[in-house]
Amino acid sequence: MAHAYAPGLTVTPRIRHRCRRVLPIAGKVLVAKGDQVAARDVVAETFMPGDVMPVNLANALSLPPADVPECLLKAEGDRIEVGDAIAQTKGMFGWFKSEYKSKVAGTIESISNVTGQMIVRGEPLPVQVQAYLTGEVAEVVPNEGVVIESDVTFIQGIFGIGDETFGPIRMACASQDDSLTAERITADMKDAIVIGGARMTGDAVRKAIEVGAAAVVAGGMDDQDLREILGYDLGVAITGSERLGVTLIITEGFGEIAMAKRTFDLFASRAGDEAAVNGATQIRAGVMRPEILVPCTKAASSGEQSGKHTPGLLDVGAPVRIIRDPYFGMIGSVAGLPSELTVLGSGSKARVLDVTVESGDVVTVPRANVEIIEE
Amino acid sequence: MSQIDPDKIEVILATDCGSTTTKAILIEKVDGEYRQTYRGEAPTTVEEPAADVTVGVVNAVTEVGELAGRRLIDDNGNILRPSNGKDGCDIYISTSSAGGGLQMMVAGVVREMTAASAKRAALGAGAIVMDVIASNDKRLPHEQIQRIRELRPDMILISGGTDGGTTTHVVQIAELVAPAKPQPRFGGAFRMPVIYAGNADAASLVEDVFDDSVELSVVPNLRPVLERENLGPARDAIHDLFLEHVMAHAPGYEKLIEWTDAPIMPTPGAVGNILQTIARRQGINAVGVDIGGATTDVFSVFTAPESEEPAFNRTVSANLGMSYSISNVCAEATLPSILRWVHFDMDERELRNRVKNKMIRPTTIPQTLEALVFEQAVAREALRLAYDQHKAFATTLKGVQQQRTVGDTFSQESSGQTIVDNMRLDLLVASGGVLSHAPRMEQTAAMLIDAFQPEGITTLAKDSIFMMPHLGVLAQVHDQAAMEVFERDCLVYLGTCVAAKGTGKLGKPCFQYKVDGGGLNEAGELNVGEMKRLPLDAGQSAHISIEPAIGFDFGAGPGKPVEQNVRGGTVGLILDARGRPLILPVSASDCRAAVTSWIEALELYPQT
Numbered sequence: 003m004a005h006a007y008a009p010g011l012t013v014t015p016r017i018r019h020r021c022r023r024v025l026p027i028a029g030k031v032l033v034a035k036g037d038q039v040a041a042r043d044v045v046a047e048t049f050m051p052g053d054v055m056p057v058n059l060a061n062a063l064s065l066p067p068a069d070v071p072e073c074l075l076k077a078e079g080d081r082i083e084v085g086d087a088i089a090q091t092k093g094m095f096g097w098f099k100s101e102y103k104s105k106v107a108g109t110i111e112s113i114s115n116v117t118g119q120m121i122v123r124g125e126p127l128p129v130q131v132q133a134y135l136t137g138e139v140a141e142v143v144p145n146e147g148v149v150i151e152s153d154v155t156f157i158q159g160i161f162g163i164g165d166e167t168f169g170p171i172r173m174a175c176a177s178q179d180d181s182l183t184a185e186r187i188t189a190d191m192k193d194a195i196v197i198g199g200a201r202m203t204g205d206a207v208r209k210a211i212e213v214g215a216a217a218v219v220a221g222g223m224d225d226q227d228l229r230e231i232l233g234y235d236l237g238v239a240i241t242g243s244e245r246l247g248v249t250l251i252i253t254e255g256f257g258e259i260a261m262a263k264r265t266f267d268l269f270a271s272r273a274g275d276e277a278a279v280n281g282a283t284q285i286r287a288g289v290m291r292p293e294i295l296v297p298c299t300k301a302a303s304s305g306e307q308s309g310k311h312t313p314g315l316l317d318v319g320a321p322v323r324i325i326r327d328p329y330f331g332m333i334g335s336v337a338g339l340p341s342e343l344t345v346l347g348s349g350s351k352a353r354v355l356d357v358t359v360e361s362g363d364v365v366t367v368p369r370a371n372v373e374i375i376e377e
Numbered sequence: 378m379s380q381i382d383p384d385k386i387e388v389i390l391a392t393d394c395g396s397t398t399t400k401a402i403l404i405e406k407v408d409g410e411y412r413q414t415y416r417g418e419a420p421t422t423v424e425e426p427a428a429d430v431t432v433g434v435v436n437a438v439t440e441v442g443e444l445a446g447r448r449l450i451d452d453n454g455n456i457l458r459p460s461n462g463k464d465g466c467d468i469y470i471s472t473s474s475a476g477g478g479l480q481m482m483v484a485g486v487v488r489e490m491t492a493a494s495a496k497r498a499a500l501g502a503g504a505i506v507m508d509v510i511a512s513n514d515k516r517l518p519h520e521q522i523q524r525i526r527e528l529r530p531d532m533i534l535i536s537g538g539t540d541g542g543t544t545t546h547v548v549q550i551a552e553l554v555a556p557a558k559p560q561p562r563f564g565g566a567f568r569m570p571v572i573y574a575g576n577a578d579a580a581s582l583v584e585d586v587f588d589d590s591v592e593l594s595v596v597p598n599l600r601p602v603l604e605r606e607n608l609g610p611a612r613d614a615i616h617d618l619f620l621e622h623v624m625a626h627a628p629g630y631e632k633l634i635e636w637t638d639a640p641i642m643p644t645p646g647a648v649g650n651i652l653q654t655i656a657r658r659q660g661i662n663a664v665g666v667d668i669g670g671a672t673t674d675v676f677s678v679f680t681a682p683e684s685e686e687p688a689f690n691r692t693v694s695a696n697l698g699m700s701y702s703i704s705n706v707c708a709e710a711t712l713p714s715i716l717r718w719v720h721f722d723m724d725e726r727e728l729r730n731r732v733k734n735k736m737i738r739p740t741t742i743p744q745t746l747e748a749l750v751f752e753q754a755v756a757r758e759a760l761r762l763a764y765d766q767h768k769a770f771a772t773t774l775k776g777v778q779q780q781r782t783v784g785d786t787f788s789q790e791s792s793g794q795t796i797v798d799n800m801r802l803d804l805l806v807a808s809g810g811v812l813s814h815a816p817r818m819e820q821t822a823a824m825l826i827d828a829f830q831p832e833g834i835t836t837l838a839k840d841s842i843f844m845m846p847h848l849g850v851l852a853q854v855h856d857q858a859a860m861e862v863f864e865r866d867c868l869v870y871l872g873t874c875v876a877a878k879g880t881g882k883l884g885k886p887c888f889q890y891k892v893d894g895g896g897l898n899e900a901g902e903l904n905v906g907e908m909k910r911l912p913l914d915a916g917q918s919a920h921i922s923i924e925p926a927i928g929f930d931f932g933a934g935p936g937k938p939v940e941q942n943v944r945g946g947t948v949g950l951i952l953d954a955r956g957r958p959l960i961l962p963v964s965a966s967d968c969r970a971a972v973t974s975w976i977e978a979l980e981l982y983p984q985t
Contacts, residue, residue, distance in 0.1 A: 021923060032780075053519070054556045055519050056518040056522065056552070056553065056556075066763070067545065100706065112552075112555075114552055114586070116544065116545060116582050117546045117548050119549060119552050121552065121556045123556070140963045144658070210497055211958055224726070225730050225732070226729065228733075235695055235704070235708040236708075236733075237702065237708050237876075238671075238701055238702050238736070239704075239737055255733075255737065256730040256737075257727070257734070263728075274942075281736075285701055285739060287738065313495065316888065325621045325734070326738070326741040326748075327742060327745065327748060328744065329746070330731075346742075346743060346744050347746050347815065348742075348743045348744060348745060348746050348748065349746065349982070350742065350743070350749070350816045352742060366741050367744060370741055370742045371741045371742065
């Protein structure tokens with residue numbers, strides 16, 4: 003499950019992360035508080051009521067619905083198989099009987115004498131929830147699921163496609179400024195989380211699907227490429243259910259844009275380690291951003307940051323990313339926070355801030371157009 | 378909730394708990410008249426870490442209190458009532474759309490008849506309709522059941538059949554809903570509310586179909602006969618269940634329900650309420666629009682020429698909006714349609730990436746003029762699409778038998794015609810960020826005119842601070858206060874649009890005009906394709922006489938003169954000779970030249 007969005011995106015080498023894993027309906031929890039679980043372990047399961055198939059017996063037997071009950075050969079609650087005779091008309095003098103044989107298997111849930119409709123319920127559908135995060139069961143939510151806790155390297159992306167997946171981190175680019183092209187995707191990246199630098203090209207994504215990579219992460223991508231990969235133009239940013247064969251995450255935004263150096267270096271420091279990735283994005287009230295979680299081993303824990311994550315404050319010196327043109331993608335630090343409203347080039351009045359960008363220039367942007375880079 | 382004596386009410390506190398912001402306003406009696414005096418806002422606190430809506434309400438109310446110098450919250454964190462000097466308020470009311478508002482699924486027998494009526498009832502009550510299930514919706518029964526299982530609505534409305542008619546079809550619909558065992562959106566602990574508003578004779582049969590897993594309410598049929606809708610009881614049931622079930626399960630609402638002196642209404646339901654009140658009291662036809670980040674709501678109140686009763690309609694275009702849904706607007710309208718309204722070159726690939734970046738970072742604002750012009754072009758198309766959807770939905774009842782005489786032999790009119798008639802539209806009210814916060818009011822007026830294409834003489838206004846939801850609830854407890862505040866503080870009049878209906882050759886005469894009063898004494902002629910703005914200040918009015926050219930209509934018929942008093946506003950009088958329907962030149966260069974001339978005529982972007 004992806005993390006709820008705080009102002010700015012979290013990119014941190016170590017954080018105590020809690021992950022709530024619950025079933026959509028009540029079921030059975032398979033682990034206990036204090037258990038150590040691996041990402042792919044099933045922690046809770048249940049059975050959803052099976053699919054429903056309505057069959058109108060009155061129409062099938064050309065009878066008034068009220069006559070259906072006396073023609074039934076099976077009753078509500080009976081189990082039926084494909085080919086079983088369900089109902090038979092009385093015919094004329096014992097002749098010309100017509101029969102309805104079931105085309106589906108399941109249990110008869112109801113038969114209506116108002117409409118002549120029979121409802122057949124199929125086999126229960128198993129629903130399982132995996133741990134997703136390798137760690138310790140911190141809490142059991144009775145009949146629903148668990149909360150798992152672990153120290154992780156935590157990186158939030160800005161937008162993703164596809165659902166949960168797992169694999170080792172593989173660096174495909176030498177620098178955050180290198181575009182992720184098809185040539186950089188190799189056959190040995192099967193089942194891996196492939197990390198690029200700047201834009202991932204459409205060909206690179208297709209190659210990643212071909213070699214069977216689990217996920218591709220890069221700074222940006224082109225909307226045109228996304229449309230070609232999905233086969234449609236994405237209207238609203240509610241994703242996670244796509245079945246492309248690979249999960250995609252961009253960390254900065256759409257267009258030709260390099261991954262933030264800090265993010266890239268952090269990935270490089272965890273190269274080879276197993277990660278859990280979720281591309282699900284939901285940009286609505288209660289925002290969800292895609293995420294990459296790399297559990298920290300105990301040995302790696304010494305001297306590194308730990309504790310609960312706290313959102314940063316917009317203050318002079320705070321690292322920020324500009325998230326709208328004309329300076330889109332630039333990273334810098336807050337140089338000033340004038341309190342009075344300023345007239346923008348658009349003619350609107352807004353509260354602004356001054357940002358010293360990497361080139362050393364100071365630019366003025368609306369406060370709404372920056373996000374704090376969370377430590 | 379306490380009993381209220383309207384004559385003793387001096388101070389009214391109202392909040393609107395939105396998805397992201399809770400807005401509070403204070404209304405006070407000043408010199409014998411109700412006026413909106415102070416406003417405050419704070420982030421809505423439905424979600425973690427606070428998970429209690431009243432925290433945001435208290436924060437917003439505290440801000441209002443500080444500005445007003447009035448103590449509105451007591452030491453226990455409750456709203457202080459009644460008012461006493463500089464303390465407290467007399468009544469407190471609220472609307473809510475937090476947590477995504479009210480989401481419903483509706484079902485009916487025939488999609489165009491009872492299912493359409495059910496949808497109208499749900500939308501009118503302020504709900505978002507997630508899907509409409511009907512016998513003829515072209516899905517197989519098992520596909521319909523699968524769909525019901527996937528949805529997680531807050532409640533379900535079932536209709537079908539006329540009273541005394543056949544019962545089979547509506548029972549069949551209930552038999553699709555019951556086995557699907559729909560799960561409510563909030564929490565698995567409460568039972569799904571299902572409202573049955575179909576054939577009264579089938580009510581007991583429908584009750585038999587459902588087991589204890591749902592909370593079934595039976596109300597009078599919303600389409601008792603094909604010729605008439607009776608949406609009131611179903612709407613009331615939706616409001617009651619919204620409070621009892623949906624709201625009561627949202628964090629903190631139990632306390633909020635106790636605080637309020639009138640039932641909490643879904644925000645769009647309240648907006649519809651006030652618009653109906655105004656249309657009824659002033660005897661006008663009105664359209665209201667609220668364009669948000671994710672959705673666009675359109676409300677209309679029209680009295681059909683042959684009917685006495687005004688018809689209210691509301692539509693929600695769920696994926697037409699300016700931030701979360703901006704990419705969908707571009708996909709539905711297509712980029713070339715949007716770029717028609719832009720008067721300079723833009724790189725299409727770059728633009729597509731910008732649109733997606735706005736979608737994933739919805740709170741950003743345009744910094745450059747170029748970005749503003751593009752966003753306003755997107756808004757025109759979003760509003761146009763939303764209004765098209767509204768016109769297609771707001772129709773006369775379908776399935777009604779019509780008595781025809783010999784005189785109607787060649788008439789093509791059938792049932793199900795739209796009742797939205799731009800020529801009879803008197804007032805167009807705008808709200809929503811892109812319209813309310815445009816740097817210049819001229820831009821707001823231009824977006825409205827280009828998207829809605831009003832015909833004849835139409836007053837344009839905007840909701841100053843999106844106060845209509847508050848006033849919608851207030852109208853239920855204190856009609857007079859709601860109307861006084863609406864007239865004096867809620868609406869900011871932009872002016873009046875005078876537009877010719879008809880088409881003609883570019884450059885040929887369209888109409889002659891003469892305007893007197895309000896400091897104006899102007900006369901002239903406009904050719905087809907031209908626009909002109911005349912300043913006429915807010916609070917002033919003028920008399921206009923129009924002589925249309927042959928083929929152009931201002932409400933009296935093609936070529937017939939019209940005289941009327943018109944209202945001024947922050948923009949003034951806009952004369953529009955572009956014709957209706959508004960057709961932009963096909964060639965890109967001609968289109969750009971035309972759009973540039975309109976921008977100059979209305980002084981939309983004087984800095985270019």
